[in-house]
Amino acid sequence: MDLLAAESNNPNHEFITFAIGMSSPVNYLPIVIQSAVAIGFVALALGASHLLGPKRKTAQKEESFECGIEIQGNARYPISIKYFLTAILFVLFDVEIIFFYPYAVNFKEMGIEGFIAVLAFVGIFMAGFIYVWKKGGLEWEK
Amino acid sequence: MKSLLIIFIGAIVVLFTGIKKPEKKSIGLAIAFLVMALALIPFDMMGKLPWNFEIKYAPINMVAFDISARAFSGVLILGTIFILGLFSGSDRKGSDLIGLVMFSLCGAILMTSFTNLIMMFLGIEALSIPLYVLAGSKKSDLRSNEAAIKYFLMGAFSTAIFLMGCAFLYGSSKGFDAFSLHDMSAFVGHNHMSPPLFTVGISLVLIGLAFKVSAFPFHFWSPDVYEGSPNRTTVFMAVIVKIAAIAAFYRFFPLIIGEAQAVTWGTILACISACTILVGNIGALRQKSVKRLLAYSGIAQAGYLLMGILIAPEKGFQALWIYSLGYVSANVIVFYLFNKVSAGGDETFAAFRGLGRNNKGAALVLCLSMLSLAGIPLTAGFAGKYLLFSSAFSDYIYLVIIALIGSAISIGYYFRIFKEAILMDGEARVQMRIVDILLLGLAVTMILGVGILPGFVIQILQF
Numbered sequence: 001m002d003l004l005a006a007e008s009n010n011p012n013h014e015f016i017t018f019a020i021g022m023s024s025p026v027n028y029l030p031i032v033i034q035s036a037v038a039i040g041f042v043a044l045a046l047g048a049s050h051l052l053g054p055k056r057k058t059a060q061k062e063e064s065f066e067c068g069i070e071i072q073g074n075a076r077y078p079i080s081i082k083y084f085l086t087a088i089l090f091v092l093f094d095v096e097i098i099f100f101y102p103y104a105v106n107f108k109e110m111g112i113e114g115f116i117a118v119l120a121f122v123g124i125f126m127a128g129f130i131y132v133w134k135k136g137g138l139e140w141e142k
Numbered sequence: 143m144k145s146l147l148i149i150f151i152g153a154i155v156v157l158f159t160g161i162k163k164p165e166k167k168s169i170g171l172a173i174a175f176l177v178m179a180l181a182l183i184p185f186d187m188m189g190k191l192p193w194n195f196e197i198k199y200a201p202i203n204m205v206a207f208d209i210s211a212r213a214f215s216g217v218l219i220l221g222t223i224f225i226l227g228l229f230s231g232s233d234r235k236g237s238d239l240i241g242l243v244m245f246s247l248c249g250a251i252l253m254t255s256f257t258n259l260i261m262m263f264l265g266i267e268a269l270s271i272p273l274y275v276l277a278g279s280k281k282s283d284l285r286s287n288e289a290a291i292k293y294f295l296m297g298a299f300s301t302a303i304f305l306m307g308c309a310f311l312y313g314s315s316k317g318f319d320a321f322s323l324h325d326m327s328a329f330v331g332h333n334h335m336s337p338p339l340f341t342v343g344i345s346l347v348l349i350g351l352a353f354k355v356s357a358f359p360f361h362f363w364s365p366d367v368y369e370g371s372p373n374r375t376t377v378f379m380a381v382i383v384k385i386a387a388i389a390a391f392y393r394f395f396p397l398i399i400g401e402a403q404a405v406t407w408g409t410i411l412a413c414i415s416a417c418t419i420l421v422g423n424i425g426a427l428r429q430k431s432v433k434r435l436l437a438y439s440g441i442a443q444a445g446y447l448l449m450g451i452l453i454a455p456e457k458g459f460q461a462l463w464i465y466s467l468g469y470v471s472a473n474v475i476v477f478y479l480f481n482k483v484s485a486g487g488d489e490t491f492a493a494f495r496g497l498g499r500n501n502k503g504a505a506l507v508l509c510l511s512m513l514s515l516a517g518i519p520l521t522a523g524f525a526g527k528y529l530l531f532s533s534a535f536s537d538y539i540y541l542v543i544i545a546l547i548g549s550a551i552s553i554g555y556y557f558r559i560f561k562e563a564i565l566m567d568g569e570a571r572v573q574m575r576i577v578d579i580l581l582l583g584l585a586v587t588m589i590l591g592v593g594i595l596p597g598f599v600i601q602i603l604q605f
Binding site: 127134 | 154157158160161338
């Protein structure tokens with residue numbers, strides 16, 4: 001810890017303590033203990049209920065979806081590509097909305113500069129949307 | 143910044159020309175935007191070299207268009223002009239594909255100019271994501287699809303590794319920007335310690351970058367992906383992606399590696415470089431497909447380029463720039479001629495047969511670019527290799543010896559194409575348009591000009 005003493009009048013002191021603390025593997029011991037406790041608890045709970053609980057198996061109980069209605073077909077069959085296109089468009093607009101929430105909160109602080117930045121963002125966004133629209137991405141029956 | 147904006151706006155405009163049916167040819171428009179961007183580069187934001195930390199970048203300033211950024215983005219834009227101009231007739235004439243090429247170029251320019259790890263990551267992503275699509279742009283071709291999915295999976299993994307490294311670097315140096323990283327590396331070097339998080343972070347980021355330049359342990363994807371992709375995408379990957387990744391590597395390495403650690407990391411990088419040179423050159427010897435051969439040649443060239451990162455930044459920058467000029471022009475010529483002669487579907491060496499008899503000019507240009515790739519004097523390849531080897535000689539003598547052996551091996555396979563084109567009889571024929579002749583003339587001028595007067599070309603950087 002001589003390093004600490006030597007550098008204690010350095011304005012970057014906090015950073016240095018942090019960096020030196022970083023280099024010691026002992027500091028990670030709590031994380032190891034906590035993971036061990038977490039994994040141990042899960043293993044114990046699952047193991048105990050498996051060993052102690054009563055088991056009565058029937059054919060209906062073993063089915064993947066047990067909801068009273070008979071299962072039809074397989075879950076894994078090809079789906080029309082149009083659904084993916086719609087899903088991706090939805091994600092785009094979802095992301096746009098996510099950016100709008102923090103902007104709305106900080107609307108006054110960010111001032112005219114922030115407004116221009118958001119306008120540019122929405123502008124590029126709308127350009128993409130118009131492109132998809134004109135290219136026929138929204139036509140369902142074609 | 144101006145040229146980056148011009149390219150971005152150009153990409154959107156080109157994309158929108160595809161709305162009208164029937165689709166107009168938008169390559170002319172795209173090239174006009176790129177030429178405008180190239181002309182604007184000297185007027186871009188002035189700044190100092192990235193290793194000169196006297197200028198304090200504001201934390202919000204995520205890019206700096208200093209001399210190295212402008213020089214490398216100039217090469218990248220010029221390369222894209224070559225690619226779009228020479229390969230206009232090859233693939234589907236979709237304006238969306240040309241728009242994607244330009245978006246990808248935006249990412250490449252960000253990779254040359256970042257001062258912040260976030261910007262570097264965004265650059266790599268903006269470069270790669272359009273390429274995943276472009277690699278699969280021959281929708282009905284099974285090999286193109288295979289190339290796309292391979293490139294996507296490998297690229298996604300490497301990006302994840304890179305991002306993990308960024309997180310570790312952030313954790314240890316408390317910041318993403320050039321300053322905190324540089325402070326941390328100086329501090330680590332000053333106190334002779336090796337904090338585990340910092341070391342792990344550096345290694346993971348280097349792995350991510352080594353994947354993009356296709357350096358030794360991470361080169362397996364490149365022959366398969368190059369072979370399957372459409373020709374224009376292949377040459378884009380071989381030229382633009384490699385130069386952009388090397389520029390990013392060059393910018394990142396001195397930033398993160400303090401003086402005290404330079405020996406350790408330098409040795410590791412020198413080993414990677416030596417292995418890359420050997421693997422690339424020896425692998426290329428046994429290839430039958432020309433595209434696979436050029437992929438292995440690209441791996442070997444990546445090894446030479448990595449040498450430029452080991453030497454002192456100023457010298458390394460000049461050497462890398464000269465080398466990349468030669469690399470871009472020679473590769474573009476070879477791919478262009480290969481694209482023309484393999485139009486019938488034959489992608490082996492035999493495709494070149496008879497070129498010397500039927501098209502003397504084309505054969506001459508092919509030979510010149512092969513000489514440049516092999517590094518024969520009076521070509522740009524020689525000038526670049528000379529600068530790299532002579533600056534690396536004092537510190538990494540064993541690496542220079544391996545690189546020289548590698549160059550000697552490379553003559554074997556470069557001259558095989560040479561032999562097929564000149565001595566064998568066949569049907570290869572190239573029909574060039576006026577634009578092609580102009581662009582090829584420019585590329586040849588670059589090879590010869592840089593080869594004969596490298597000092598004069600370096601003078602351009604002084605502006």
